[in-house]
Amino acid sequence: MTTPPQGPPPAPEWEAEHEVEADAAAALIAARFPELAGAPVEALATGWDNTVFLVGGAWVFRFPRRRIAVAGVEREIAVLPAVAPHLPLPVPVPRFAAGPSAEFPWPFWGARMIPGRELAEVRPPDEDRTALAGQVGAFLRALHDPALAAAAAGGLPHDPMGRADPAVRAARTFPRLDSLVRLGVWERDRALTDLLDDARHRAAPDGEPVIVHGDLHVRHLLLDPDGRAAGVIDWGDVCLADPAVDLAIAYAGFAGAARAALLAAYGPVPPDREAAARVLALNLSATLAEWAASTGRAALLAEALAGMRRALAG
Template sequence: MTTPPPAPSPAPEWEPEHEVTAEAAAALVGARFPGLAGAPVEALATGWDNTVFLVGGEWAFRFPRRRIAVPGVEREIAVLPAIAPRLPLPIPLPRFTAGPSEEFPWPFWGARMIPGRELAEVRPRDEDRTALAERVGAFLRALHDPALAAEAGGGLPHDPMKRADPAVRAARTHPRLDSLVRLGVWERDRAVTDLLAGARHLDPPPGGPVIVHGDLHVRHLLLDRGGRAAGVIDWGDLCLADPAVDLSIAYAGFSGAARAALLAAYGPVPPEREAAARVLALNLSATLAEWAASTGRAALLAEALAGIGRAVAG
């Protein structure tokens, strides 16, 4: 009897459903926006859900890679112009917007590029992150203003990824950590195990939802050449949720005096919110580490693994 061949491994969840090349991006942009026809196009960044190209050395165009990203693209186009004037750091402001067409099935848009490098790429020492943390705290305080949610939050979904729910996020973190062990880049840590075990019994924080970035991790915070905050990018998970969803950056990206500076600039964070933020910090860090280890992103892997440690640190 012939042994059947093993079933093929499932495709990674970050595998694109529609990959846009620089040549395709140039054709799409030139056809929809004649003023940019013939402008040079170069790859700028790639994530799970979007591919970004720099057009004419000035405009960053975002193209969805997966259908699941399309509602987020639509929210960015609709909401970012309304909230940008109220925030103390630059965020992308859609200038060119295009709907689906025969050439490309999903909407895409372009904004003036925000100069800077990802925190995960720069990787300043933890002790050098205090000034950066203060600006992040002030930014989140402005973003989470209930008045802003009342003015611009209509129509936004309420925490569709359940990122403020510690029990949900803890359950989704275990497979990520198992993958990191199999990849040989992380060893199990009792503090991580204890945090996740405790999260199984936690409810989402009480309180009214605010506008949140929704995916504020170390790739989405840009730094200038002096290591200062330069902007916040990639708003595809923009939604209404508990502030814990964005406060996860305080526990994944900062520690010690820097974290204290961020929280001082932000304002009081009750224990339930801190607990949810720590669990999400662990979840996002583990997810980024798995992706980085699987795709050869050494700097991101180092930063994400450090984020796991920060998430459980005092």
């Protein structure tokens, strides 16, 4: 007879350690940046690591929700001003940056708002993503330029989460799939299991590391009203790594002619890099799907599950 676990279930890994509400954010911003005192503060978005507010209709402020996010916030503040001028799409550039204080234990920052809606929210049909995909490929080609890494990568860690390592990512994907099955939103798929089993024996690509966004998925690509790229947000995982880490979006966010357009704009991708990117696409999509299913985000769930199918289908 199995003894049931004692006590309450463990807290979800995305649960906030320090949640900031709009009124507290307004007070913190006014205290550190008097020129913004009295500006309206509205909740804009929530992720695993940050709570985001729109201030005065023009500025977006990010407050960490978990201690693990603090190092990423510090990297954003340090790196984004250096890389932004070299990229063909808008990215947030910190204009207001505050260190820890007695009122809030972690740094936070604000940047000019980039208008747009998440790809995961818009969900254009796959056949309508070709122009967008080409823009993403050109963006990644610029971001992954070795010259940019040489000029702006000082102090960045090397792939701290092992996202370019297919064996690491495969091992971390199986529990996500089990959770999706328990949640009733995914059925076990032999082809997917076989792909992940094969990935357990693959080595990480051994190319020269470049600056990568680090977490480029369907929530972090913004679209304009015409369905074209408006910007790339949420750089908390920026680091040095193999380009496969960002190329995951080619396999989770695009298929068919759209994926071909992205890769044509980006340049050649060797087989080991493609394999690593595909496994990471499955991992990120499964993670997003689990979070979406657990927190009632229907559009994100649909897009994340579609991303798993895209990555699996080739």
